[in-house]
Amino acid sequence: MKKVILxxxxxxxTGQAFAAETIIAVAANFTDAMRNIVPLFEQSTGHSxxxxxxxxxxxxxxxxNGAPFDVFLAAxxxxxxxxxxxxxxxxxxxxxxxxxxxxxxSAIPGLFNDGEAYLKKGDFKRIxxxxxxxxxxxxxxxxxxxxxxxxxxxxxxxxxxxxxxxTFQFTxxxxxxxxxxxxxxxxxxxxxxxxxxxxxxxGYAPIAQQAVLLKKGEKNTAAKAFxxxxxxxxxxxxxxxxxxxxxxxxxxx
Numbered sequence: 001m002k003k004v005i006l007x008x009x010x011x012x013x014t015g016q017a018f019a020a021e022t023i024i025a026v027a028a029n030f031t032d033a034m035r036n037i038v039p040l041f042e043q044s045t046g047h048s049x050x051x052x053x054x055x056x057x058x059x060x061x062x063x064x065n066g067a068p069f070d071v072f073l074a075a076x077x078x079x080x081x082x083x084x085x086x087x088x089x090x091x092x093x094x095x096x097x098x099x100x101x102x103x104x105x106s107a108i109p110g111l112f113n114d115g116e117a118y119l120k121k122g123d124f125k126r127i128x129x130x131x132x133x134x135x136x137x138x139x140x141x142x143x144x145x146x147x148x149x150x151x152x153x154x155x156x157x158x159x160x161x162x163x164x165x166x167t168f169q170f171t172x173x174x175x176x177x178x179x180x181x182x183x184x185x186x187x188x189x190x191x192x193x194x195x196x197x198x199x200x201x202x203g204y205a206p207i208a209q210q211a212v213l214l215k216k217g218e219k220n221t222a223a224k225a226f227x228x229x230x231x232x233x234x235x236x237x238x239x240x241x242x243x244x245x246x247x248x249x250x251x252x253x
Contacts, residue, residue, distance in 0.1 A: 019045075019046040019047055019048070019222075020047050020048075020220060020221045020222035021047065021048045021049070021050065021222055022047065022048075022049055022050070022070045022071060022217060022220055022222035022223040022226055023049075023050045023051075023052065023068055023069050023070050023071075024049060024050070024051050024052070024069065024070065024071040024072075024073060024223075024226065025052050025054070025059040025062070025063065025067070025069040025071070025072045025073065026051050026052065026053050026054075026059075026073045027053075027054075027055070027056045027059070027073055027074055027075035027136075027164075027209065028053050028054060028055060028075075028135075028163035028164050028165035028166075029075055029100060029137055029164045029165070029182040029184060029185065029209075030053075030073060030075070030098070030184070030209070031053050031165060032184060032185070032188040032242055033098070033184060033238055033239055033242050033244070034051055034053075034073075036238045036242070037229075037230070037234075037235050037238050037239075038051065040229075040234050040235065040238070041225075041226055041229045041235075044229065044234075045222070045225050045229070047221070047222035047225055047226070048222070049222070049226065052067075052069065053163075053165065054162075054163055055130065055131065055134040055135045055162055055163035055164070056074045056075045056076055056079055056134065056135060056136055057079070057131075057133060057134025057135065058134055058162070058163075059072065059074070059079075060072075060074070060079040060082065060083070063083060063088055063214065064086070064088065068216060069214055069216060069217070070213070070214055070216055070217025070220045070222075070223035071211065071212070071213060071214060071217055071223050071226060071227060072089065072211065072212050072214055073097065073209070073211045074136075074209060074210055074211070074212075075100060075135065075136040075137060075164075075207065075209050076136040076207070076208070076209065076210070077096070077208050077210045078136075080094050080210040080211070080212040081094070081210075083212055083214065084212065087215065088214060088215055089212040089213060089214050089215060090212070090213045090214070090215060090217075090218050093212055093213035093227065094210055094211070094212040095210060095211060095212075095227075095231070096208045096209065096210050096247055097209060097210065097211045097230050097231070097239070097246075098209045098239050098244040098245065098246060099206065099207060099208055099209065099244055099245030099246070099247065100136070100137065100140075100182055100183075100184075100207030100208075100209055100244060100245075101182065101183040101184075101198065101199075101201070101207070101243060101244065101245065102137060102140045102141065102144065102180060102181075102182065102183070102199050102204060102207065103180070103181060103182070103183045103186055103196045103197060103198050103199060104118075104119065104178060104179075104180055104196060104197040104199060105168075105171060105178065105179055105180075105181050105185075105186050105194060105195070105196040105197075106171065106177055106178045106179070106194045106195045106196070107171060107172050107173075107174055107191060107192075107194045108174070108177065108194055108195060109192060109193055109194055109195060110195060111177065111178070111194070111195040112178075112195050112197070113195075114197075115196075115197025115199070116148065116197070118178075118197075119145075119148060119150060119154075120148060120150060122150070122153065122154065122157070124157065124177040124178055125157065125176075125177060126157055126158075126159050126170075126175065126176035126177060126178075127154060127157050127158060127159065127176055127177070127178050127179060127180075128158075128159045128160075128161060128167045128170040128171050128175075128176035128178070128179030128180070128181075129141040129142065129158060129159075129160060129161070129167060129179065129180045130160070130161050130162075130163055130164045130166070130167045130180070131160045131161065131162060131163075134162070134163075135161075135162075135163055135164055135167075136207055136209075137164040137167075137180065137181070137182055137207065138160070138161075138164070138167070138180075139205075140180070140204040140205065140207055141180035141204075143203065143204040143205060144180070144199055144203045144204050147203045147204070148203075159175065159176045159179075164181060164182055164185070165185075167179050167180070167181055168181045168182075168185045172189070172191065182243070183198060183243035183244075184242040184243040184244055186243070187241075187242050187243040188242060209244075211227060211230060213227055
């Protein structure tokens, strides 16, 4: 009996010895997905995860200034690529983990049926978008409005969020009647069904969201394990369920 107890203790101690912690910088649009994926990862591996959410641009600035992140989950391809160029990331680890989809959304039910017509009519006081300079979803929103030839017309009605999360908050609280948000946010919304238009992807540049292992995480087993887990069926199923396109191809090898 004593031998059995000793074996169990040894097993538990060994498991703890191999467990590690990783700190991950994550684009704000991926908040709900991470809240679903992290527990699955921790249960499967024994590793632990700390997450910092924000706009892709601001997270990248923090990385440039020495923030202690091991992994970067961006909402674009530009910043992970720059991280490689600036020797802030490990080459060959960058890949697309999700493809974002943009929607025009309102928390007000029945506000519009035809999103394009509603935008062109302009019968609203405020429209929320994420800052195009720091948030890829904000840039996509700008591209849609330019495509519809109403970007300049709507300047006075624009309310800019620091991130897509803040943009969604502006719209959910009805500080703006409508907003350009991520489809994943609408799918995770627990309030009453509102109005939304899933914008044709021909109206904006593809939102390929890329992950990369940062130099600070190069020797971190939990960081490397998380990136591998992100490609697995469990994580991919969560990503697809929350309204993203999924693909497993590694970019930049």
